[in-house]
Amino acid sequence: MILVTGGAGFIGANFVLDWCMTHSEPVLNLDKLTYAGNLQNLASLQGNARHVFVRGDFGDFNLISRLLAEYRPRAVVNFAAESHVDRSIHGPEDFIQTNIVGTFRLLEAVRAYWNGRDDADKSAFRFLHVSTDEVYGSLTPTEPAFTETNRYEPNSPYSASKAASDHIARAYHHTYGLPVLSTNCSNNYGPYHFPEKLIPLVIHNALAGKALPIYGDGRQIRDWLYVKDHCGAIREVLAHGRVGETYNVGGWNEKPNIEVVQTLCDILDRLRPRADGVSYRTQITFVKDRPGHDRRYAIDASKLERELGWRPAETFETGIEKTVRWYLENSDWVAGVTSGAYRDWVSKQYE
Ligand code: NAD
Numbered sequence: 249m250i251l252v253t254g255g256a257g258f259i260g261a262n263f264v265l266d267w268c269m270t271h272s273e274p275v276l277n278l279d280k281l282t283y284a285g286n287l288q289n290l291a292s293l294q295g296n297a298r299h300v301f302v303r304g305d306f307g308d309f310n311l312i313s314r315l316l317a318e319y320r321p322r323a324v325v326n327f328a329a330e331s332h333v334d335r336s337i338h339g340p341e342d343f344i345q346t347n348i349v350g351t352f353r354l355l356e357a358v359r360a361y362w363n364g365r366d367d368a369d370k371s372a373f374r375f376l377h378v379s380t381d382e383v384y385g386s387l388t389p390t391e392p393a394f395t396e397t398n399r400y401e402p403n404s405p406y407s408a409s410k411a412a413s414d415h416i417a418r419a420y421h422h423t424y425g426l427p428v429l430s431t432n433c434s435n436n437y438g439p440y441h442f443p444e445k446l447i448p449l450v451i452h453n454a455l456a457g458k459a460l461p462i463y464g465d466g467r468q469i470r471d472w473l474y475v476k477d478h479c480g481a482i483r484e485v486l487a488h489g490r491v492g493e494t495y496n497v498g499g500w501n502e503k504p505n506i507e508v509v510q511t512l513c514d515i516l517d518r519l520r521p522r523a524d525g526v527s528y529r530t531q532i533t534f535v536k537d538r539p540g541h542d543r544r545y546a547i548d549a550s551k552l553e554r555e556l557g558w559r560p561a562e563t564f565e566t567g568i569e570k571t572v573r574w575y576l577e578n579s580d581w582v583a584g585v586t587s588g589a590y591r592d593w594v595s596k597q598y599e
């Protein structure tokens with residue numbers, strides 16, 4: 249079996265759902281269920297014997313050691329993290345604790361487990377660390393997209409904590425020989441995306457008749473990738489990636505935020521027009537910028553294409569249409585995650 253950490257979050261849940269659809273190999277899914285983790289994301293796996301869920305902290309050395317000894321996975325895919333940049337600005341401590349210390353403790357438990365295996369198992373074992381393009385910092389409008397050899401220049405507490413975890417994972421390969429692979433991916437979107445992030449927040453606010461907050465001038469650029477394509481890339485790297493290597497994952501879809509939000513408004517105008525006939529674009533509101541806001545990210549994913557033959561299946565146009573339709577069809581899921589702690593976050597961040 250494989251062990252997935254953070255498999256009740258946005259990307260982790262999509263990965264686990266897709267894995268269970270396409271593989272007969274079981275998944276041990278370890279998640280602490282922070283505000284971002286949600287068992288509703290995995291509801292369709294209820295009764296599926298190939299999915300074992302354990303609530304726990306990936307930084308709990310004893311728990312991880314016990315699970316590794318009991319289930320003897322052949323691979324670990326590490327998604328667990330604090331992932332929201334704005335939250336890292338309000339309170340960096342959790343990001344340092346989870347993303348740096350948690351990853352370190354997980355690696356320690358995995359190293360001890362891996363050391364105890366025979367040579368064949370040791371060489372077949374994989375630890376795949378899931379990371380982000382934000383570790384490379386910010387690009388000017390004309391600079392080429394990030395490659396795997398770009399210098400690390402993280403600018404937010406979130407990206408700095410992810411950068412640190414990348415370095416620790418790398419060191420465990422270099423120093424101890426642990427078969428580590430890393431991926432650095434651009435912005436994901438799709439089903440089960442928590443509505444603190446731009447795309448689901450805008451869909452949710454539009455339908456609720458609220459302001460659609462654009463930070464600063466809205467000309468910041470992100471490189472969007474449909475989440476199922478990211479999951480496919482991770483499966484490919486896990487199966488065929490070269491140990492010790494890093495692979496950039498991206499959608500070749502650079503868009504300014506304002507354009508993303510206008511596109512969402514236009515799709516909603518078509519699929520769920522406002523009762524008064526006015527466009528959702530009228531709800532767009534420019535608000536105070538994010539401190540230290542990175543201007544542009546862009547991923548050069550040609551290494552992944554050249555070495556492993558991976559390319560995204562979705563364009564931004566097809567992926568964003570699927571995403572809006574998913575949110576319209578899953579209003580219960582949205583209602584479930586936008587109560588309680590979510591409302592506290594929104595008033596802290598926007599009011
Ligand atoms: P998310 O915030 O939606 O989910 C994170 C999950 O990790 C949650 O289920 C949470 O409960 C769990 N978790 C947090 N702390 C934990 C702990 N101590 N022990 C066990 N579980 C814990 O995040 P996401 O957007 O799904 O991102 C997943 C990974 O992918 C992260 O490592 C993130 O840095 C990376 N990434 C995200 C994006 C993106 O656009 N969302 C892009 C590139 C890389």
Ligand code: DAU
Nearest residue numbers: 331332333380381382434435444445446461462463468505
């Ligand atoms: O690049 C990969 C990263 O993408 C991941 O590592 C992170 O985990 C993930 O959260 C995401 O980070 P961003 O900061 O790019 O995503 P977010 O959805 O928060 O913001 C996208 C852009 O939209 C960014 O430029 C900030 C802007 N924004 C965001 C929000 C929430 C707004 O203008 N208004 C908003 O209300």
